[in-house]
Amino acid sequence: MSEHTDERIESEAQLVEQFLLPLTNGDAGTLALRDDCAVLSPPPGMDLLLTTDSLVEGVHFLPGDVPSFKALAVNVSDLVAKGAQPFGYLLTLAFPSLPTRRMMTKLTAGLAAAQSVFGCHLLGGDTDLTGGLLTITIAAIGVVPAGRTVRRAGAKPGDVVYVSGAIGDATLGLALRKDPSLRGGYDLDRASTQALLARFETPRPPVALAPVLRQYASAALDVSDGLAKDFLTLCRVSEVGGEIELDRVPVSAAAGRALASGRASIGQLVAGGEDYEVLATVPQAQASAFEGAARAAGVTVTAIGRIADERNIRFLDAEGNAVRLSSTGWEHL
């Protein structure tokens, strides 16, 4: 890191050479970021998956944050849910004004960490000084064996509904970011608080689950809009109905404390978004094989419901009664 971190970057050329070039990991196809294009030689027998997502200051992140790790993570999440291995990404940065070295160091450190976790690298991009909102746009590319992409459509009656990891941490993390005093109400110790904040700031889509999804999932999508809404989306696109048992939705130890405090509810956690876990459906006959393969890949998956024939979509409480979800909880129908 420079000794003069508050210095502004001098030029786009400096920004590219000093900060962005190291993120290419020496891939010759990036042409050392000197050309306007990156060259990709697709591996034979593989399809490429393309996705793009922007994070805009004040819309997707709190002013002052530099959520570069998350910007890559949300794109990787789309790829993983499709059964793809992340390969690389194009980065478009819109800065209000020339950034400081401190800010660029933070931005590239986040990307470098995310690249390392997700196994991909920078291919190229574009930077602009706009006078507008800080915006980080990523177009990510993943690879999947030809014809093996997992889609949102494909869930069938009788399929088991699974979710990876734990749900609700990011919602609680965001709440804690906005109002740190909630820590007391949620009855959280320091470690639990940090864990929830980390899940909001540096989400970890389960890359290792991608090949398992390809093998077993009839449909999948990433949990970004909230488990409840994403389940509705999956059912709508697959033209099926189904039910989720709320007391089977997996939560972390930290979220469990918040629930036990009575200040957070499972309805709130499944309505909140940004989990960047995978919601998948698996034929009943493959369910235990799927669970075993996920375990072998080091990813926790939990059966939380079932796809049904009728188009009705229901969320059930511990007694099996249908409830109506709202953003703050749920009520009996």
Added chain:
Amino acid sequence: MSEHTDERIESEAQLVEQFLLPLTNGDAGTLALRDDCAVLSPPPGMDLLLTTDSLVEGVHFLPGDVPSFKALAVNVSDLVAKGAQPFGYLLTLAFPSLPTRRMMTKLTAGLAAAQSVFGCHLLGGDTDLTGGLLTITIAAIGVVPAGRTVRRAGAKPGDVVYVSGAIGDATLGLALRKDPSLRGGYDLDRASTQALLARFETPRPPVALAPVLRQYASAALDVSDGLAKDFLTLCRVSEVGGEIELDRVPVSAAAGRALASGRASIGQLVAGGEDYEVLATVPQAQASAFEGAARAAGVTVTAIGRIADERNIRFLDAEGNAVRLSSTGWEHL
């Protein structure tokens, strides 16, 4: 077109279904824009080229404009200069607020026209309401036979410097947009004025030149920052010098009138940008074959200079004297 063009779009779903889905040209790989990803099955033996460029309101276009044709054109321009055929693109739209039907109709009409001209289609994307500046970001994908990408580096001493089409129209078009009264000073009739405005608003990178570049060019880049600056870039990256004869730089009939009026100068035209033509270098021995192949492809190319051994870069007037370029013209050294 709807009868109620001033109505606001109701939702992102409506925007996607009614306005964006038709731009996919029915490509099954787009998954009907229902998933977060597009699937691309790369043609065997081809490399993929990736590029991305944003157009931001107030930075790259005048407030009130909806430069969707241009947003695709500037990306296609990057691909063409690399010898690639445009294939498809991801579209990221940041809207200040929910757009009207009129605005979306304009935006998609521009994209549809550009797709048709350039031979590519929409693959996927992302839309956001940001409260910020209207921003159109495109990540475009082109295909090129494996290993045949034309780079910026590669110009050799003795190579002939070529430029496609005509230079300076977009600069004059922008000047006319900002100050319509310049039309009189430039001595332009209505048709010439329209021609210059069109070159600024709907640039046409020469897609048909791509295979010719692959066969003959030692180096190439698109003319976006101004012919003079882009020539400096090409020489710097290729680690050579060279010279351009300003009186050989091709201009349109309309730009010729502006030059003849004495109110515009060739220095201004080569300093201005956004031509989205191709600047290429070709070995002397291949020069006439290159010219013939370009002619056969229906693209005008003009020899305007030569690459030299020494790192010196010169711009020459009609008498062969070196001149210093400025944004408003040039002066003798």
